[in-house]
Amino acid sequence: MRTDVPGLPSPHPLIDLLPAVYLEHDFLARFLAALDEALAPVLLSLDNLPAHLDPRTAPEDFLDWLAGWVAVEPHDESPPERRRAAVLGAVDRHRARGTAAGLAEALRLETGGARAEITESGGTVWSATPGTPLPGTRRPWVTVRLVLPDPGRVNRARLEELITAEIPAHVGFTLELLPGGAG
Template sequence: MRGTVAGLPSPHPLVELLPALYLEQDFLRRFLSALDDVLAPILLTLDNLPAHLDPRSAPEDLLDWVAQWVAAEPHRDEPVERRRTAVTGAVDRHSRRGTRGGLAEAVRRQTGVEPEIAESGGSGWSATPNTELPGEERPWVTVRLRVAEPEAVDRVGVEELIEGEIPAHIGYELEILPLAAEAPGPAAERPSGEPPSGERPSGEPPSGERP
């Protein structure tokens, strides 16, 4: 505990707990008043414990501690409101982590930009045995951001985010483009089976499935 807080009243003054016989004794009132100054921060914290544990209202020095409970680690240099949002939605995001939608939400939350995501995965069904699997054999994902000032984007921070969101065996590539850049057409898409040239090499997908 940091000690007393000047002017902070106690919600439960000790003098009120005394028998009426002692209420008029000036020494006791002054002595207990000093103890009230010490106990006031503790009592007020306990009275407001739910608010201290809620990421929307927790003091900043407790926010990082609360974040550890839900495996959320927002960067300390991010604005506090963005950090609160990251912790508040962490549990819900964990259920979508590793998916295209989860990656898009994470990038959008950190950058404020809606990303364009292309990836090699696919899904489908067939009543015919040995039907060719959808998607591509080599897993990859490309995250494309279109912003007014590409040089202002923290590329390293976004790459760290992508690496933490996608499965470990997926290769990735981050493209940060100016708003005026045109979206690539079908001919400009990556050839089938060719992974991106990102920092992490692609691994082989598990047998019988593709990401």
């Protein structure tokens, strides 16, 4: 939040709201000036609320707060541009969550643009009865191949956490990190 900014002027000084008869009281002027100093960050935040709620223009300390609103967990080590993109595209990514396209987009954002090749075992079934067996004879599986300029520089554990969060709970996965072009 915007707090303790020395010399921050109030956009609406309280003394200006009083009738002229009170302007000559020194104590009242000093008292209201102290209130103005305390209220200035609040009033300026409210005046700029649309800019604070837009991930493209929000101050960095508000960005994590906005991320919580849209259920995104950008890494603190990520550059601000990547964190802003994660918050900005959250609704579209949530819509695609659990799909190959959604997983590819999440991996692209996490790695800064790496190309993901995703192969699914396939198979669907629909039933009105609980406990209906899944199609096929083996567990549903996803193979994820990430083409990266330097696979050794990627946090594999973080990628595995991301894949686990993005795919359906009953689906297993294999992650392959492959050396490639510029990603």
